[in-house]
Amino acid sequence: MKNFFITTFIIFFLASLASETSAQPQRFPMPEFQTEYQKPEASTSEPRAASMEYVDTLVLILVLAFTIWLIFFKRSRRWILWVSVFALLYFGFYRLGCICAVGSVQNITLALFGTGYFIPLTVLAFFAIPLLVALFAGRVFCSTACPLGVIQDLVIFKPTKLAPWVQKALGLFPFIYLGLAVLFAATATDFIICRYDPFVGIFRLGAELHMIVLGIGILLIGMFVARPYCRFICPYGALLRVFSKFSRFHLSITPKDCINCHLCKDSCPFDAIDKPTDEKEIKPDRRNLKKFITYALLIPVFVFVGGWLISGTHKTLAKAHPDVYLANLLVESPELMQDTDNVDIETFMASDRTLEMLIEDAVVIQNKFRYGGWFLGGFIGLVIGITLLGQAVYKKRTIYEANREKCYSCGRCMKYCPVGNEQEKVELLSQEKQITN
Amino acid sequence: MEKQEKIKKLRLATIIAGAFIAIVCLLMLVTYLQLKSTDPIESKSLEVLVERLASEPNNAELIDEIRKLDLLARKAYFSSIWQLRIGAYLLLFGAVVFVIILRYYLNLKFSIEKPSEEKVKDSKSRFLTQRWVAAAGIVVLVLAFISAFFTADYLGKYKTEQLVVADEKYDDIIEQIEVTERIVSDEPEDETVTDTVPQEEELAEEKKEARVETLLTAEKVQQNHNAFRGPWGQGISRRSNLPVQWDGDSGKNILWKTEIPVHGYNSPVVWDDLVFLTGANESVRVVYCLNRHTGEIIWEREADNIPGSPATPPETTDDTGLAAPSVTVDGQRVFAIFGTGDIIAFDFEGNRLWARNLGVPDNHYGHSSSLLTWDGKVFVQYDTQSGSRLLALSTSSGQTVWETPRTSEISWASPMLINVDGKFQLVLVSYPDVSGYEVNDGRMLWSVDCMSGEIGPSPAYGGGLVYAANEYATMVAINPKTGETVWQDRYYLPEVASPVYHDGLLYIATTYAVVAAFEAKTGELVWEYDAEDIFYSSPVIADNKLYVFDTSGTAYIFEPGDEPNLIATNELGDFVFATPAFAGNKIYVRSDDYLYCIGENR
Structure with a gap:
């Protein structure tokens, strides 16, 4: 299977060459007609109706609201998956990756620094709503509404656990990226988050070659290191992480009391489950x-x-x-x-x-x-x-629970919990038995 | 279906989906390579046919063949684009199917595995985290440090231009004037231009006021000698009572001569009481302003600190140098251009107004086309090895008002302005064409392909026709209203000096020491005269006479007419390559090192 992935990577790389060309046809002069042929006048398509911006906002709100319901009440990973597919199709392939909460950080900054740019309400909504939701319910936006996250989520096949220190060290980069993006936007230099959006080329079926390669490369890495862009690059994720840390409510692995069965321990591809603390480790020192x-x-x-x-x-x-x-x-x-x-x-x-x-x-x-x-x-x-x-602060924990900063509320861990889902659990265990046999 | 069987089938389906993706990729890759290797507008076959068309312009079959080939190439190109687009959709489709099947396959294989054992203690993990975070921080800081100290800051090196103010150093230069025989103040003047020398302060005040009010009118242009070959660059001066006798050795009628510190081949330009010229060498490029009555250098200004100016001047030949183009004056400002591509403007007090670099001209001898000004614009014929163009720059700011790309080769000729039915045209000569341009927008009005070789002589105008000539090429008369060629002849041809028209005759001076006159309407030779030396300096009509200097400094003065009526020959005793300027009743001649003022001693 590993060879297959490598082959696929090479194929995607080669394909990216072509998709670049297909998306950006070269322009060259028209023939110089010496006949009576009349050149047709160039026509431009009508811009998208302004009202559609509100439709985008409405879709975002509905997706977030529905996801909250799925996470907190329905507790269904399957439904979360389908909602995320819908959001990927809508915000990714239909809206071509724009409008996007991730890039909206720059619009906000540009508007704040008085460069004469007035921020559209929709952009403001896309920036603020996911953060407000994170403050109340965690990173629900990352779970279903973000096309950048969802496209990575769909290709997670064999996630590898990363050592905590690697995660922490790499986890600094989103903050650095966020700082750079804000600085560049404040100085009206560039929208680097958008310029280096690795997936927009996939949504639009064309971009510059290096961006296509980057996007496909991240997806291929994402097969083994889950959501690498979200975890180690996304600057908006850095903000969500901070907001989510203080969230009022959050996804819980177990619907009732945790029985410490440890079954969920390795269920999170993002290493976002905190284990119970070792009593010996948190002694006053x-x-x-x-x-x-x-x-x-x-x-x-x-x-x-x-x-x-x-x-x-x-x-x-x-x-x-x-x-x-x-x-x-x-x-x-x-x-x-x-x-x-x-x-x-x-x-x-x-x-x-x-x-x-x-x-x-x-x-x-x-x-x-x-x-x-x-x-x-x-x-x-x-x-x-x-x-x-x-790293010098110890917090006592007695059960396995989702880390509020790192958890994307994808719901994978929920189906591992035997508490409250007895029927499902029985089915799961019988499947396992079948396979083993 | 049994689960195991399902898993097997899904595995097969995954492989098929993967193979489908691979095939699509391969096809796209081939199409992409094809697309990259063929460019419809760079088609070699097309180029060959187009070249053939140049020699067979009326070959209808060839034209048809070119059109068909062009169409075919474009169709092939757009077909490849279409194929790639479709390929991208198929690839996306394949990828989606691949992902779905793979997910389904993995879901079927899903099982809750036994939780792994902790291998690293929390305390150990925290310790490593601190170390790695600190290391990451150090990496960021080191990168920042390296970046801070090793970034080249070109802006810091750029010196903001400082306006040069006149200082006492010019007094030293004034002392270098060797001969100042007499300050003339009693010339008879038939126009508003006066040669009297008022008190210095009064003069300065008057000039200041006059400048504010001055507008460049046709009358003022004709009263002065504001460009190479005089008003409009046509080689005709309206001055009168000009000297016909002088002698450099004895100083007869040489009113003054002033050494010009830095050499240049450009010709003097005169406006009111001031004479302007330039000089340049490897290290400096200078604009000089002299008092035309005394020869005193009033100011000299270096053309330096110009953005875009090359650190090392381009290589030029000794007979051209970096200061071959003459300046032009609009009554308020003087504009100068150098072989480096630097163009600069000063007011009459030497205050720098603007400067820019037009790009280093790719010219193996050196740029020599002089400037012309009219209607708030400075015209630059910038014909270089590649990227030839005609520019009109704003006289007040130096910004480009318009720019017309030209397909011409390098030209050393200067532009000429002509008035056709009340509208001004700019006439340019180059290889392969003589062309007329609208002065307001740079639009080409007409163009005749008739020239070849390295074009030196500038055009002439008179009798309703434009004349252009070049050695080894042709002499041609063109109607600027229609762009039609009236006549063409190759009997005598100039190489450097420009032709000039007067009263139905066209005069030329050649580099084989012949002065010749042609019938302007027909091109028939009227007379010829064998001079002593070759001519680089262009003949000028002034005071109803033909003045022309050969390179050894001998001036030939002819009475225009059907016979070679030589009135006088005068020796300056110095080499002359530049074309003289006429102002008041004096002649200003530049030699290798000096500027001479020739006038009647009274």
Whole structure:
């Protein structure tokens, strides 16, 4: 089976070459007609009706509401799966991955930083609703409504357990990504979450080659490491994680009292089930207290050092801004001003801006990155500090329960619990017996 | 169906789905490679046929064949695109089926396994977590550190342009003037231009006020010599009472000569009391402004710190250099261009107004096309090895007003403005065409493919016709209203000096030392005159006479007419390559190192 997956990976990689071309047909000049042939006028299709934005919002609300009901009352993994398939088809293949709560972080930031951008209510709703839901019911959005998560969820075939320290270390990246996305949006540089959305190319059946390869690569990895994008990349997931930590309610593995049968222990492909704590491990320890105090005191240092260093990278980061990039390019290689193949340079040369004006603008942007770098670096330092601090905190747990930060509320664990589902359990065990026989 | 049997069948179905995906992928890959290897507009077969068409323009069969081949290539291209699109859908379909079957297969095989044993203690796990998180943090910080210290900041290196202000260093240059025989203040003037020398302060004030009010009118252009070959670049000056006798050795009628610190082949340009020219070498590019009455260098400004200007100037030959193009003046500003592609504007006090680089010209001798100005625009004939274009830049900002791409080869000729039925046209000569352009929008009005070789001479205009000529090519007369060729001749052809029209005759000066006159309407040779040396300097009609300097500095002055009526020859005693300028009743001639002012000593 493993060979089969490898073969499939290669096939997908090759296919991605073609899908890139198929989605972006090359443009070239029309023939020069010397006959009486009349060139037809180019026509553009009508934009999507504005009211449909509200339909999107309504669908999101319904999907979330229905999922909450499925998680808390129906407790059906199967139904959760079908709802998630519906959301994938709607938000993924029908809406082509846009509108998307994951990318809405950038719209919010851009609007907040007064760049003259007014945020549509729908985008605001897509940003806020999943977070509010997370505050009350956990990461329900990740479970069914997010097409990026669902497409990965569908290809989980043989998930591997990752060591906690690997998860924690990789788990820093979504926060760094979030910080970068906010900085880039605040400086009107780029929407990097959208630009590097690995699945949008699949939803649209075409994107740049590297993005198709990235998307398919993540899906192939996702067969063995469940939801890699959600766990180790998704910046909105980082926000949801924080909100979900304080959620009022949350999916519980067992519908009644846990009997500590351990059957659910390995059921979560995301390693999001916390085991009962070992009494010996949580004994009061002076060393732990000392460690806690040390980390707590170090957090301001991490914040400052992070801020100072990331602020120092402002010239590098600012190069992501088209103006800064262009200004650097033209100052470094002035001869490129005549490069007729470079659309950016052509556009600039045709504009009313002089190089001096471009450079002035570029310096202003660099300064924004300098100040923004302090916040980004400080934020990264804070996240690292809090993560370390968390390692010195012990919380007593007597049963197996879903980790509120990491749990995507997919409901897989529910069917492992023998409590309250006796009939289903009997069926399950009889199936197992059949297979074993 | 038994569960085991189901599982077997599902396994088979999974393999079939996988194989289907593989086949679709393979087909798509082949189509993709085909698509990448063929480009309908870069088809070699098509190119060959199109080349053939150039020599057989009326071959209808060939045209039909080209059209069919073009259509076929385009059809093939779009078919491949369609195939890839369909392939992508099939692939998606295959992937969905594959996933569904595989999930079903795995569900059937599902069983709750015995929970695994904990291998690592919680305390150990926490310890490792701290270590890894700290390591991840260190990696981020190290990357940031490296990035902070190793990012090249080109913007930091860029020096913001500073306006150059006049300072005392110009006093030193003024002292370099070697000959200032007499300041002339009593020339008879027939126009508003005066050659008297008012008090310096008064002059400055008057000039300042005048500049604000000045608009570039046809009358003002004709009163001055505001470009290479005078008003509109036509080689005709309206000045009168010009000297016909002088001698460089004895200083007869040489009113002054001033050494120009940096050499250049460009010709002097005059507006009111000021003379402008430029010089350039490997290290500097300079614009000079001289008092035309005294020869004093009033100011000189370097064309430096120009965005896009190359750090190392392009290679040029010694007979062209980096300062071959002449400046042009609009009554308020002087515009200069150099072989580096730098174009710059100063006001008459030497304040830098704007500067930009048009891209280093790909020109093996060096860029030499001079500038022209009219109607708030500076026109640049920027014919280079690739990307030839005609530009109109705003005189006030230097921004491109319009730009017209040209298919021409390099040209060393300068543009000329002509007035046809009240509308101005810009006439350009290059290989292979002589073309007329609308000055307001750069639209090409007409074009005649008739030229070849390396074009040096600029066009001429008169008698309702445009004239262009080039050595080893042809001399042609074109009607600018219709773009029709009136006549063509190859009897005598100029290589560098431009032709000039006067009173029904077209005059040329060649690089084999012949001055010749042709009937402008028919192209018939009227007369020829063998001079002593070859001509680079263009002949100019002034004071109803034909003035032309050979390279050894001998000026030939002809009375225009059907006979070669040579009025005088005068030796300057210095090499002359530039075309003289005429202002007031004086002639301004640039030699290798000096600017001479020739006028009657009274």
